[in-house]
Amino acid sequence: MLTLEETIELILKHKSEYERNDILTMIQEKRNELGPEVINDESAAMIVARELGVDLYKMSPSARQRIEDISESTKNVAGLVGKVDSIGTVRTFSRKDGGEGKVASIFISDETGSIRVALWDDMTKAISEDHISVGSVIQIRGAYVKMGLGNTIELNLGRMGTIKQLESDEIEELGVDFSTPSKDIMKISDLQETTFDVSLKVKIQRVFRVSTFTKKDGNDGKVLAMVVGDESGSTRLVFWDDKADEAEGIEAGEVIRVDRAYTRPNRDGSEIEVHVGKSSVIERGLKDEIDSVESTQTFSGSAEPLGMKEIAELETGMNDVDIEGKIATIYDVNTFTRKDGGEGSVQNIVIADKTSKIRVTFWSEDIDQIAKAKEGDAIRILHGYVKDGFRGGLEYQVGKRSEIELNPKGSKLKQLDLSEITEDVSSSTGTGLSSEALGKSNIGDLSIGMGDVDVEGKVVTAYDVKTFTRKDGDEGRLRNVVIADQTSKIRVTFWGDDVETVADIQEGDVIRILHGYVKEGYRGGLEYQIGRKGEIILNPKDSDLKQLDLADVSFESVATKASRVLIGEIDESNEGRNVEICGIIVDMGQNRVYYEACPTCNKKLEAVNGGYTCKSCGKVENPEPRMLYKITIDDGSGSIRATLFGAVGEKLLGMTAEEAQKLIAKSGKEDEPIRATSDKVQGRYIAMYGRVKKFGDAIEISANGFEFADPLQEIKRLKEVIQKEVR
Secondary structure (H helix, E strand, O other): OOOHHHHHHHHHHHOOOOOHHHHHHHHHHHHHHHOOOOOOHHHHHHHHHHHOOOOOOOOOHHHOEOHHHOOOOOOOEOOEEEEEEEEOOOEEEEOOOOOEEEEEEEEEEEOOEEEEEEEEHHHHHHHHOOOOOOOOEEEEEOEEEEEOHHHOEEEEEOOOOEEEEOOHHHHHHHOOOOOOOOOOOOOHHHOOOOOEEEEEEEEEEEEOOOEEEEOOOOOEEEEEEEEEEEOOEEEEEEEEOHHHHHHOOOOOOOEEEEEEEEEEEOOOOOOEEEEEOOOOEEEOOOOOOOOOOOOOOOOOOOOOOOEEOOHHHOOOOOOOEEEEEEEEEEOOOEEEEOOOOOEEEEEEEEEEOOOOEEEEEEEOOHHHHOOOOOOOOEEEEEEEEEEEOOOOOEEEEOOOOOEEEEOOOOOOHHHOOHHHOOOOOOOOOOOOOOOOOOEEOOHHHOOOOOOOEEEEEEEEEEOOOEEEEOOOOOEEEEEEEEEEOOOOEEEEEEEOHHHHHOOOOOOOOEEEEEEEEEEEOOOOOEEEEOOOOOEEEEOOOOOOHHHOOHHHOOOOOOOOOOEEOOHHHOOHHHOOOEEEEEEEEEEOOOOOOEEEEOOOOOOEOEEEOOEEEEOOOEEEOOOEEEEEEEEEEEOOOOEEEEEEEOHHHHHHHOOOHHHHHHHHHHHOOOOHHHHHHHHHHOOOEEEEEEEEEEEOOEEEEEEEEEEEOOHHHHHHHHHHHHHHHHO
């Protein structure tokens, strides 16, 4: 967010007919109009600027951010300017919804430092359409900060951001020297593990042949390894994908320089390697003479596989190792949000052989390969690796090149009696999955994170069964009920076969559930989940709750009420929490406000050959528009984006998704619904409640509802809060 002086400077620069006192008067009048105790000078100045038609994205020297100003806590990159030092290639990837994404990286620098910027999707056009080049001075707005490799700060620029190449007069106005000093060359002997932004000048000693492999997404990968040296030592230099293509033709005896490389240990952890990735820069044809130290180590183009090992023989750092075991425990699939905003999934199992047990972790597509696995099955996994587990001990990870075989022919482990394995999975192999059963608990005593806990309650509400499509294409079912005891009530979720168990449940029935667990609900508050080992008893004969009169029980609703917070106080610790914010709508974006949805399952459709296809339902003849767009709200303490979906989005714009679709078709402009309503909405005071979510590494709010706030009522409310605090 710009400071007051920066905003005033921008207004005066582009509206020369006004004097400074005129602008200050307008700001004060705007504060008086909206309530001086509710809106501060900075927010009022932003509204005045927008009402005067001033583009706040124009460059102002005093508003320029420097790279040294960017930290992990930076929430708003509002005017970073730097020179482009290197440009990576644009690569494509497949999203979970079947669509195609694009990403590329650039490095920029100013007089205070350098930083990596990841460009996503349409932002990559700056590279593919040659809007920027090495040496360009650019301005970046709307990027968000994340921690990248090696715990270094980097920026991400998506569809809500802008990138602009500055003209020579704009650069001159800044008065900044963007010449980049040459980066120091490191010596091989000084290399350390997990170092990033490495620059080396080396002599090639040996070149291995290029190897190809298949990536998880089905695309081909490529790797090229070399042995290189300088005056201090030798190491292995590894080029990946496009950089492997770029390095082809390099011969022994040639001197090259690499910048923005990174280090990592080799497969057995005995040596440090240097890796050249998509953001690295290779310089060839150097005339330097290097009296390099010849390698005394045995390098190879790829590490030697360790072959089949018994579980008790496994050690941290083992790579390309094979194991075989009998499945002792299968845990539920968990989903999570990746750093790129996509959804990932992970599943753990515990397997045993005659020597010990170990936790095995499967990721994403590999989970499908064990979808039909059962406890007691034998499993053989090739080319995995061993690491320290999150809970201590060892874990075996199924990697990109691993091979999985269920119930392999000739396996002797099918006859293994797991009760004979005395090694506890939570000790030397350290999965830490076993936990003490908590027994029965009152609902009012439940808290997030409780596992293997029993509850009993009287059914308050029984909701209808819902169906959904799993990732494997099969149909899943779930049912929610709300139960209560004398202390509180809670939502309970049943999945799969458990839905049949409660098919005839009615309000007023008593239900006892054993071995469930507690998590935070999607709408806030707590939820009790029935896991694989849960046991359900309907109307137990020894229950005391049959006589419970729910009218006599005093408790809060299952979904806790959203609490009012300042935007500046919202951070990652609030993720998943329901909150209410109150501020001014300062931006409504410039994007399309709806998407084409499947009329059967409401999923987003993919445009294919002039038609639409749903990943779950197939070809769709008549897609339905569904509202989805983002706005930015500022309360003086900070700003945050809010996503408005469906009826909430329609309410703010005052039109349905169908009406927005027709308006776009008539005008030929994607942003016409925003343009048509921004005068009525932008600058208004709004109280919005919703769930805090992460989109990439940015914190946003998924709106559940809103009301336009009355500034006078807000002033009254704030006064009451202040009076309570000072009593």
